[in-house]
Amino acid sequence: MTVQVQTADFDVAAELAAMRTASADIGAVVSFIGQVRDINDGDAVSTLTLEHYPGMTERALEQIEQEAKSRWNISGSLIIHRVGMLQPLEQIVLVAVASAHRGEAFKACEFIMDYLKTQAPFWKKESTPDGERWVEAKISDDEAQSRWKQS
Amino acid sequence: MNIKILYFARIKESVNYSTEDIVLPADVSNINTLKNYLAGRGEVWADLFNGKQTIRAAINHELVDDMMAINDGDEVAFFPPVTGG
Numbered sequence: 118m119t120v121q122v123q124t125a126d127f128d129v130a131a132e133l134a135a136m137r138t139a140s141a142d143i144g145a146v147v148s149f150i151g152q153v154r155d156i157n158d159g160d161a162v163s164t165l166t167l168e169h170y171p172g173m174t175e176r177a178l179e180q181i182e183q184e185a186k187s188r189w190n191i192s193g194s195l196i197i198h199r200v201g202m203l204q205p206l207e208q209i210v211l212v213a214v215a216s217a218h219r220g221e222a223f224k225a226c227e228f229i230m231d232y233l234k235t236q237a238p239f240w241k242k243e244s245t246p247d248g249e250r251w252v253e254a255k256i257s258d259d260e261a262q263s264r265w266k267q268s
Numbered sequence: 269m270n271i272k273i274l275y276f277a278r279i280k281e282s283v284n285y286s287t288e289d290i291v292l293p294a295d296v297s298n299i300n301t302l303k304n305y306l307a308g309r310g311e312v313w314a315d316l317f318n319g320k321q322t323i324r325a326a327i328n329h330e331l332v333d334d335m336m337a338i339n340d341g342d343e344v345a346f347f348p349p350v351t352g353g
Contacts, residue, residue, distance in 0.1 A: 151353050167352065168276060168277055169352070170274070170326070170329075170345060170347065172329050173329035173330075176329045176330075177329075177331075198352060230353060233352060233353050234350075234351075234352065235349075236350070237353075238276065238345075238350055238352075239350055239352025240278075240347070240348065240352070251277060251278045251348070251351075253351070254322075254348070254350065254351050
């Protein structure tokens with residue numbers, strides 16, 4: 118269970134290799150990479166700036182990892198999220214989950230991303246030809262999170 | 269009761285500062301009454317805290333709802349719905 122919030126880029130191959138080789142009982146590693154698009158809501162985006170709430174961000178991400186671990190039999194998880202100013206094609210986030218078999222890792226990875234999108238205190242501001250604007254939260258992200266709710 | 273309030277993203281830009289230390293009036297005891305109190309500071313504040321906009325709150329780094337009690341020394345944060353990932 119690891120959480121990193123940083124301005125620096127990350128090396129996906131190195132991160133996944135470290136996860137994969139952490140234990141010989143790992144049979145599957147599932148990962149997700151989010152990156153900056155050059156278009157949003159029909160407008161060209163030249164830069165994306167990510168703000169966060171230091172302290173709360175790390176705690177929220179750790180809680181999401183713990184929740185994933187309590188639901189599925191996973192042996193490791195990693196969340197790296199960048200903050201600061203990013204250009205199109207730059208990596209924003211890496212989520213990776215290791216488990217004995219693929220099913221648990223696939224589910225846990227998607228769960229972590231859906232919760233990160235709605236629970237972790239990050240905010241995106243994008244620069245367009247018309248100026249800067251804050252990215253609005255999407256209903257579809259709330260819906261993606263709510264399907265994991267347990268009765 | 270003394271607390272610290274933090275503001276983030278477009279809320280921070282609207283009120284034009286990121287943090288304040290504040291002594292709460294006696295009748296402010298939870299997030300809801302704190303929002304009402306802040307809404308009374310003027311037009312910009314009223315627009316944000318009159319209940320028409322979705323404003324999330326955290327106390328000591330934990331997301332909370334509007335009825336959560338505030339205690340002396342708490343760090344309260346207000347921010348828009350999150351957009352990371």
